[in-house]
Amino acid sequence: MPAQGSSSARDGALDGQVAFITGAGSGLGAAYARRLAADGATIVVNDLDPDAAAAVAVEIDGDVCVFDVCDSAAFDAEVDKAVARHGRLDVMINNAGIAPPPDPERTERMIAAQMLRMEGRIAEMEPMGILTGMTDEAWDRMIRVHLYGAFYGTRAALRHMQPARSGVIVNVSSILGHHPSPGAPHYATAKAAIIALTRSVALEVAHLGIRVNAVCPGYVDTPLLAPLDATLRAAITMQIASGRMAQPEELAELVRFLSGPESSYCNGDVFTASGGYA
Numbered sequence: 001m002p003a004q005g006s007s008s009a010r011d012g013a014l015d016g017q018v019a020f021i022t023g024a025g026s027g028l029g030a031a032y033a034r035r036l037a038a039d040g041a042t043i044v045v046n047d048l049d050p051d052a053a054a055a056v057a058v059e060i061d062g063d064v065c066v067f068d069v070c071d072s073a074a075f076d077a078e079v080d081k082a083v084a085r086h087g088r089l090d091v092m093i094n095n096a097g098i099a100p101p102p103d104p105e106r107t108e109r110m111i112a113a114q115m116l117r118m119e120g121r122i123a124e125m126e127p128m129g130i131l132t133g134m135t136d137e138a139w140d141r142m143i144r145v146h147l148y149g150a151f152y153g154t155r156a157a158l159r160h161m162q163p164a165r166s167g168v169i170v171n172v173s174s175i176l177g178h179h180p181s182p183g184a185p186h187y188a189t190a191k192a193a194i195i196a197l198t199r200s201v202a203l204e205v206a207h208l209g210i211r212v213n214a215v216c217p218g219y220v221d222t223p224l225l226a227p228l229d230a231t232l233r234a235a236i237t238m239q240i241a242s243g244r245m246a247q248p249e250e251l252a253e254l255v256r257f258l259s260g261p262e263s264s265y266c267n268g269d270v271f272t273a274s275g276g277y278a
């Protein structure tokens, strides 16, 4: 079934607003940037990859902003610069993210374990070795990019949104933050923690007219998933009731909703869009 397309007509609902989007050089972040720009927002396009950020920024007439979201000083400085340049910050989307590198042996072990479980041959199942084989560095980087990135971005944005007594923050979690799979415990942990961060901060700032929500995409066809081989893609798709992965534009509609006045009563809320992933 084809994905539902998004409206690309410029409707001006976000005219004059400024949105800062991390990891906006690719995939979902780029789709969020295009969608908010189509409704009139000026976008600050952050990414680690300068060429990717520049390509998206040129397309939507946004600002290029290259830094690592794990660098809190750079994050603060770049948000301050954006506010100095544009005079305001209306929307912060903490989206930058990474996936574990492909590991065909790990995939094979997971699929073999799944087959044995389906056949009830539990005693024959071997350790998958995912957590025990994980290095400190792999754990640390995953938590830093996702959770620390969302913390730094939320904090930097609130320093401007609190005095203005308005603003919207959207934190990008994942369906795996709700419903972890065994392959990436560090990813699932970071994404679950982002949900707690979102809810906690929303309770702190709601009375100031600031809204903080989280989105939990299911599997979306972006470069992040490019390393998945056909077997793993098929295994994932079998778990999706809609029978396909999402297109980034479909998630962009949800993020556009949460970024604008249409979602005025959404605060501390967590929005799943997974096609019925189970």
Ligand SMILES: NC(=O)c1ccc[n+]([C@@H]2O[C@H](COP(=O)([O-])OP(=O)(O)OC[C@H]3O[C@@H](n4cnc5c(N)ncnc54)[C@H](O)[C@@H]3O)[C@@H](O)[C@H]2O)c1
Pocket (backbone or CB within 6 Å): 022, 023, 024, 025, 026, 027, 028, 029, 046, 047, 048, 049, 052, 067, 068, 069, 070, 095, 096, 097, 098, 145, 172, 173, 174, 175, 216, 217, 218, 219, 220, 221, 222, 223, 224, 225
């Ligand atoms: N694709 C999916 O199926 C899926 C599902 C659920 C959640 N997500 C989440 O959505 C977000 C975007 O994922 P995507 O699928 O668009 O991935 P993507 O790989 O297409 O894009 C991610 C972008 O983030 C940038 N980035 C990575 N680390 C960074 C850092 N430290 N600082 C700044 N930029 C950095 C990358 O350069 C890249 O351009 C991630 O947080 C991801 O975990 C994706």
